[in-house]
Amino acid sequence: MSEKVLLVDDEQDFLEAMATRMKDRGMEVSTTTSAADALKKVEEGAYDAVVLDLMMPEMDGLEVLKAMKEKRPELQIILLTGYATVQKGVEAMKFGAMDFIEKPADLKVLTEKIHQASAQKMVLVEKKIQEKVKRLIQEKGW
Amino acid sequence: MSRDWEVLGETGLQFFGKMAASISHELKNVMAIINENAGLLEDLTIMAEKGMPMDPQRLKTQASRIMKQIRRGDDIIKSMNRFAHSADEPLRQADLNDSLALMCTLSGRFASMRGVTLEQEPPSTAVPIVTHPFLLQNLIWLCLDFAMGCAGAGKTVFLKAEKTEGGAKIGFSKLQDLANCEPGSFPGERETALLQALKADLIIHKDLAEMHLTFPPES
Numbered sequence: 415m416s417e418k419v420l421l422v423d424d425e426q427d428f429l430e431a432m433a434t435r436m437k438d439r440g441m442e443v444s445t446t447t448s449a450a451d452a453l454k455k456v457e458e459g460a461y462d463a464v465v466l467d468l469m470m471p472e473m474d475g476l477e478v479l480k481a482m483k484e485k486r487p488e489l490q491i492i493l494l495t496g497y498a499t500v501q502k503g504v505e506a507m508k509f510g511a512m513d514f515i516e517k518p519a520d521l522k523v524l525t526e527k528i529h530q531a532s533a534q535k536m537v538l539v540e541k542k543i544q545e546k547v548k549r550l551i552q553e554k555g556w
Numbered sequence: 557m558s559r560d561w562e563v564l565g566e567t568g569l570q571f572f573g574k575m576a577a578s579i580s581h582e583l584k585n586v587m588a589i590i591n592e593n594a595g596l597l598e599d600l601t602i603m604a605e606k607g608m609p610m611d612p613q614r615l616k617t618q619a620s621r622i623m624k625q626i627r628r629g630d631d632i633i634k635s636m637n638r639f640a641h642s643a644d645e646p647l648r649q650a651d652l653n654d655s656l657a658l659m660c661t662l663s664g665r666f667a668s669m670r671g672v673t674l675e676q677e678p679p680s681t682a683v684p685i686v687t688h689p690f691l692l693q694n695l696i697w698l699c700l701d702f703a704m705g706c707a708g709a710g711k712t713v714f715l716k717a718e719k720t721e722g723g724a725k726i727g728f729s730k731l732q733d734l735a736n737c738e739p740g741s742f743p744g745e746r747e748t749a750l751l752q753a754l755k756a757d758l759i760i761h762k763d764l765a766e767m768h769l770t771f772p773p774e775s
Contacts, residue, residue, distance in 0.1 A: 428592055469581065517584050
């Protein structure tokens with residue numbers, strides 16, 4: 415099954431090249447240069463992973479991360495940035511990022527992280543379903 | 557060391573660090589795009605080796621994207637070089653238009669992060685002043701930073717450098733939110749120290765949504 419990935423970065427040329435390479439590797443990729451549009455996309459579609467630039471115009475990447483996790487707690491978000499500092503990395507993890515990668519990224523490493531994200535999301539979704547079923551059984555007294 | 561020199565030193569170091577970090581971030585972005593496009597070229601080569609037909613148009617597109625980023629990187633490095641050399645001499649002749657243009661370029665990413673456009677009126681004539689270029693740039697940056705915060709809904713800061721009878725000035729206009737800015741918060745200690753060192757004045761016209769930085773012919 416191909417992973418469904420959302421790429422968010424304000425650099426159009428970066429998005430186009432990265433998306434093409436990921437598609438060539440069998441992934442289903444959507445892209446956007448806008449943080450607001452990314453939030454809309456996350457609300458509308460179920461993604462296995464979101465690769466998000468930390469420095470977005472008008473909205474800080476960490477704010478976008480927080481908003482995405484509020485909308486979809488199971489979402490696996492990998493932060494991509496031109497500058498990686500330990501402090502930012504710690505903050506990102508605290509807000510629920512799955513990982514933090516510095517640009518220029520190694521596509522092999524990123525692809526591996528996307529596979530991990532997809533597996534992690536599946537575990538979380540299954541757990542959620544199990545809890546739902548358990549709750550239903552308890553409520554109905556079956 | 558006097559308090560003024562302490563403030564100037566600290567402010568200058570913060571300014572240099574902020575600009576250097578922003579430049580390095582921009583260069584990282586350039587490298588990331590080159591990296592992805594070079595990677596795409598490698599992918600196309602591998603596919604061709606496996607017998608898939610290679611589309612020359614795709615190769616041309618990738619090559620032109622790489623060249624575009626190299627030009628962008630070169631422009632960033634040129635600006636960085638000019639900025640770094642501004643600390644070489646304590647006093648020299650500078651064109652205020654050039655200093656303003658350099659600061660607009662270096663502040664571009666900060667403006668974009670705040671959704672603000674910096675618009676400089678194209679210079680019609682040179683505006684020469686004898687000044688300390690690094691301190692001048694530091695003061696322009698602090699004013700730009702403040703002006704971006706006062707841009708309001710228009711999200712544009714209009715800038716103009718011009719000669720005056722007593723020297724030269726930089727106008728910051730279209731500051732739609734200037735009237736709502738907290739009184740007394742600007743200019744602060746850092747701006748005041750720089751204004752004194754450059755013998756410059758800052759006049760804020762809240763009613764006109766403008767502020768003017770005026771300089772003597774020689775500071």
